[in-house]
Amino acid sequence: MDAGTLTPEYRHEPVMLQEVLEQLNLQSGSVVCDCTLGGAGHSVRMAAQVGQEGLLLGIDQDDMALAAAGERLGIEAPQTPRKLLKGNFGDLDELLCKAEVPGVDGFLFDLGVSSPQLDIPGRGFSYNEDAPLDMRMDPGTNTLNAAEVLNTYNEADLARILRIYGEEKFASQIAREIVRRRATTPLRTTGDFVDVIKAGIPAAARRHGGHPAKRSFQAIRIEVNHELDVLKQGLEASIRWLNPGGRVCVISYHSLEDRIVKRLFQELSQGCTCPPDIPVCVCGNVPIVKVITRKPLVATTEEVARNPRARSAKIRTAERL
Secondary structure (H helix, E strand, C coil), X not given: CCHHHHHHHCCCCCCCHHHHHHHHCCCCCCEEXXXXXXXXXXXXXXXXXXXXXXXXXXXXXXXXHHHHHHHHHHHHCCCCCEEEEECCHHHHHHHHHHHCCCCEXXXXXXXXXXXXXXXXXXXXXXXXXXXXXXXXXXXXXXXXXXXXXXXXXXXXXXXXXXXXXXXXXXXXXXXXXXXXXXXCCCCCEHHHHHHHHHHHCCHHHHCCCCCCCHHHHHHHHHHHHCHHHHHHHHHHHHHHHEEEEEEEEEEECCHHHHHHHHHHHHHHHCCCCCCCCCCCCCCCCCCCEEECCCCCEECXXXXXXXXXXXXXXXXXXXXXX
16 A cells, blocks of 8 residues: 555544644744654644754654655655654653654654544454454554454453453453353454443443443553553653753543543642651652643534544643753
8 A cells, every 4th residue: 555545544633733733832943753643634733833943753653654644744844854753652762862862842642543543444443344353553563462352361351451441331241241252252353342342231321322332442452552551651751851841742532541641740740748847858859840731621612523533632731841
């Protein structure tokens, strides 16, 4: 599949684009890193802001995304220097060392699976298309796929993953059904998984709250790609690389991600934690960042109507002191 075929698939509308640009507050000559490059929807506009004196860094573990983004940036932002890096933002330290940049003025994390990945049935992310159970964001290096998780994990681990990562209240019932089904026939396709989920959820509960497979698919995807561990690693690294006054902006789409971002920003913005009755600080803690968004920003009703993916999006931003 050539880049010309890929590019249209990756031209989904970037979520909360204007809010991202305002939060990052980029200037001509800034160095900005898009840690979730995708189809470069955000990066094209960020590149325009930093201009030919700046530098755009783009990270993605998806070869198709890198190809599509490279073509688009070459057409729409040809004057801005750029370095596109294949990898996971959990390895941000290593990637930025290879890029040979001394510091960064802005980081963007647009979390979750991208619309184009959902739109490619063979990737196995979608519960609306019957496809092999894959869900790997980086099939080239990640050997763990959804089929292996569902067919080899024990019932207790499956229930834990569905309950914690998917916030699925019928996690135990679904896990029990997975183990029962696979005892005779392994789960091979997304359709198999959807059937098992429906069998594990009471009929009355399936009639409300959207597609019954949504939470379970999210949970298995997070497990396959180690998303929450990687998020914390990437965020911590981004703070280390930020220049003073630089900002990190995160768009999250579910409460688990948002909680990690909120807690980390709060921890790093704290100063002295000594008891108030101690006259002299002995902990030595000093704030590293200033939280810009005391409450997360959410999409306008107009954007949600235009771009349904923005419905659950939340933006949090912190600035390096």
